[in-house]
Amino acid sequence: MAQSATEPGGTGPGAELAALVASYDPTADKALIEQAYDFAAAAHADQRRENGDPYITHPLAVAHILAGYRLDSASILTALLHDTVEDTSVSLALLERRFGADVAKLVDGVTKLGRIELQSEHTKQAENFRKLVLAMSEDIRVLLVKLADRLHNMRTLHFVERAEKRRRVARETADIYAPLAERIGMDAIKTELEVRAFREIEPDAYQTIVARLSFLRGQGADLIEEIRADLLRVLAEDGVEGADVSGREKSPVSIWLKMKEKKVEFEQLSDIMAFRVIVPDKTACYAALGSVHSHYRVVPGRFKDYLSTPKQNGYQSLHTGVTVPARRNAKIEVQIRTREMHEVAEFGVAAHWIYKQGGHSGSERKRFPWVRDLLEILDNTGNEAASFLENTKLALHQDQVFCFTPKGELIALPRGATPVDFAYQVHSAVGDACVGAKINGQIKPLRQPLENGDQVEIITARGGTPNPAWERFVVTGKARARIRRVVLAKQRADQQENGRGAIARAFRQEGIEATGERVERAAKVLKQGSPEELYLTVGAGNISARDVVYAAEPELRGPPRVADALSLTRARGKPGQTVALPPRRAGEAATGITGLVAGMPVAYAGCCHPVPGDRIIGIVATGKGVTIHRADCHTLAQFAATPERFLDVDWEMADGAVHVARLNIVATDEGPALSAITIAVGKHGARLSRLKIKHRASDFIEVEVDVEVTDTRHLSNVMAALRACPGVEEVERSKG
Template identity: 40%
Template sequence: MIRITDILDTISEYNPDADLDIIDRAYVYSARVHEGQVRLSGEPYLSHPLEVAQILADMRLDVESIAAALLHDVIEDTPATKEDIQDLFGPGVAHIVEGVTKLSALPFSNKAAQQAESLRKMILAMADDIRVVLIKLADRLHNMRTLKYHKKPEKQAAIAQETLDIYAPIAARLGIFWVKNELEEIAFFYTLPDEYEHIDAMVNRAKDEKEDYIKEVSTSLHYKMEEMELPCDIKGRYKQHYSIYQKMISQNLDFDEVYDIIAFRIILDTVPQCYAAMGAIHSMWKPIYYKIKDYIGNPKPNMYQSIHTTVIGPKGERVEIQIRTREMDRIAESGIAAHWSYKEGTHIDENTGEMFAWIRNLVENQENFNDPDEFLENVRIDLYPDEIYVITPAGEIKTLPRGATPVDFAYLIHTEVGAECTGAKVNGKIVPLAHELKTGDTVEIITTKGHTPSPDWLTFVKTVKARTKIRGLINAREKERSYSLGREMCEKLFRKKNQNFNALIKSGHIGEVADTFGFKSVDDLIAHVGFGKLTPMQVLNKALPNLEKEGKEEEEAILPKSAGNRSKKSDTGIIVKGLNDVLVKFSKCCNPLPGDPITGYITQGQGVTIHRKNCINVLKMSPERLIDVQWSGEYHDSYPASIRIKTDDRFGLLADIALVITKNNANILNAKTDTSDTGVAMFYFTIMVESSSQLRKIMSALRRVKKVTEVKRVVRHE
């Protein structure tokens, strides 16, 4: 266990003049208010803030940050208040502690809403004082190191997934790669244990085979650098398990096809030496031209600088080499923390502030989201910074995420340009609007006055700004139509009951109904009737309760007959929030299973269709027609799921695959096989399973079958 003296010793090494009194006082206060509290590991709770403070001391942060780290949980977990912290330790420490404090004590409708609001608060605080997120990252890092003490695997997996989705990308965005790498490795172990163990075994096997090769490449590099009089350090390292896994998935490779599990790093004194070293390496081994990336001349937004080159090395194997100065190497590991040291206090210099303009953009892009799932999705998009650099016709360089399209570029220029975009030229040639831009492209947008965005754009745009603006315009159009429909439906039903809907609006009765249902205005209430989220009868019953009995009879008469017994949760396993007796059907585009995150889409008169939340078609849908749904915990039945298995053909393979499926208590609904001339076989199975966890277990078992190279969940194969 870390001791306070360890932290004080670390601070004294890099800042001999530091005023350690505030650290001592923070330690004593934290020990007093946390007294009696115990971690899941059985250690005193104080061990956690001590570990977090040590991580920040290792980052060489100022004493205010480290004092805040010792106090970061006191507002959330003890009777202490922000005012107490401010009185004892000053406004700076209190501001940081308040920014780090989670909102778990506040009432939220669900876990996603809590996570979204906590993250939103952290982003706002981060824009104001970057130290907030540095403590948050250190807090998460220690919690991940002790994740084994959580006894429930599903809890471990949920925390690990959140780490992969949010915290590791934030660490990468801030350039703190040692934190990012450790978070990813631990999270990978808990989210995909089978895949982790498989890659771990392959890497260990490869290490035995590669040791001589590493020595050979290192020796050749040393000789060449000496010959060129370029004093340097040369390091060879194995890539993380998680980055190897990501490459295997994204490029559809087997482990043996991942050529760059080893990367070499050459660290020199000056920038000219870096370019000289690259020239020397290219004179030794043939470079792969499209793999040369100059992040020294064109640094990444997180301040990362390095030259990357991949060459055909000894024995014809590809070798990845990174070339950088010692200062660049320090920043590559520490990122923003290297610029937020004890020497600079609360000041970030102008250049660093400009480099982190993305934080301000992150705040601006997230200001108007009410849906927590949409908010979290957009934060994730903003946090993955794999960028390209494109050029305007005037010669300005613009930064976009990899995979961005001319529509993203148009919205980056101006919202109006995006909305009226009808065509684009890339390097002088007309391209489709879904065309993926590449670094170096010159992009020109063609606009048409009065044009409005198409819902199809949502399937290919990559930036949050474009997606938000497109959805906003589509929602406005949809709301206008739904308002007209809702008003017509209400007026029609109220007339049948000899009531005047418009008069009830003027009298304020319908306004009271809107308040009861939680709508901001009568117009919102009417629009939701048009969307299908409320029935006119529900509005009537709230406005005129005495007509309720008669209304129920009328409601039964106008409901679709198909929405009878089939819609009960016992028949579908689905609970639809706020609606009873509604027809429920499952989409065929994504085949949701119990355990999958799901959402419902309302179609007027046709009930609710259930989709997986990450279904591509959900992106095209009006968010106003989406409704909260959940799996019924009491319901157990089998659902169809489709998988594709890629294999090298061998005798008895089909029988082995079928045996694995049946051993895991799943029935095979249908099967199809395609075998190519090269001996690669594709098996398509539709199987009946009770949950997504059962499906994952089956897929994991199938990956261990001899000659199976890939197992994927797919849309139902006809």
């Protein structure tokens, strides 16, 4: 049985695995592999898989998957031990003493982070992937073990009872792990992960395609064999010796993607078969291509030469599409490569161990440029876990175009990439300073998509900075993350400077100076980590400068404004459900705006909800008037390319005017927190006009509320009261 310990005589699962590894690596320490199996079996002795099997069956299966790729002993040991630290009381220090520092480091790389407090499943996923990227940048074997782990989990996913969890795991597999397998050239793992994820995410589409393939197989059971024999015949006639031809149906997921891309039904697809031609050497590849093209009608636009320009994962092959008239006019894809190219295509980075039994080189950032790109994305997104995950998916899910610098250096980019993407691929500093581009010697717009073979020259300016509008058309995660980082850093610096100035002015209006002692005292009272953080919060409009003065010198504050009690004392709802409250009372007029043309219609942006006291900007829309946004609203980036639409406006204060501010709140205890929120808003003379639960987890909720206030000072009082509510962890204004 799989869960039994290794017998003294050298039998049992551990001994069988050790013998398998030794069959391709005579230097393997068989005794250590057997010890690792016994150690893992003991550590997981009380655990069971979802299907009831002993847990040790999982790490053993992962180890066998890696042994199938002939990986080194350290990878096999890591596979056996990869869940011991995460799921048992075993420590990394113990693993290092028993199995060495190399194995302990690999296990640490594969191990997920501990429980992340107050964060959604999406954020946890991003944080764990962040750790994986850092670990695999040091040693790619971390990724190999992780892929084998995910593959076995996908093979047993049907045993998981909760449909929501199955779909989440499948979605993560399709979004991250299958593309990662493709990036390191492990085509078989990539295909199986894709198909198993597709079956869970789109079960109806999967079953339909499988049924149609089965029907066609019955209609023409010998068609693949007929075409294979025909290809062998024409190759032999043209003197291409030593060719081996195999054929297969394309996978259900690749057929589904083709149907979506071409917007056609299954019956309208003609190329659902692919054939592989293996020849002795590179010269024979081109000879075989000529033979295929001379005997069959070529499908235009299907030829790709990955021999002269390999993919980033090292993949080399010639691809073409042809029609076989003698075989029912079947359209087929033909891939032509050498035996060694085929091994690299199937085994990917694992071929390093197959052909060079010298072990791990430890230079992943040089060997895999895409790993370096992921690290740059990680650096540029900082603590924004969601942005890191989004930009990583962009970096992984793309076909390529190949362009050149003026010096002839090849730059591989995703299809649809622009000169700005090109500039950031050359270097982050080049991207930041980019002001224009020449494509094949001609000045072209920065948003123009690049084509294969384009020569691109980037025009730079000293001191240049990224345009926020670039983020709308770049396609690489690397460029998007860098642009966002620089733009947010500048925005943060501007807000900090604005906040510093506003605080200084507010103190001067009271006849006193904004000394360091006063600002530090205010920061402490207002629960800001430092004066710099306080400047930033004031500059962003989340706290008014006047409230900083009152926090530092409470005796300057006048009597509080008291309002009628809020009618709503408790609001409950499901995620995504909005709780609507009674409309605004009569007589609560909107506040006026200065800087407008007489009679010009004005509206307040629903994305950022400006209130009097905010720094504001007007955006002119022909025939629609002006929309007022907060100066820090994220939506303004959409208009960066049309500065003529920006209007310099300000508030014209009016007594009794009411505006809506939108707040995002994170709380840990739903019932008491929601009640406290509604009471706190009412006590401070404001009115809650809308409440929406955006997300509910087991230990926290995210709530979006609209609060009617008179100005930023009033809003700051409300926000300070909300932050003081029991169970409330975060209170921030929405920025669009």
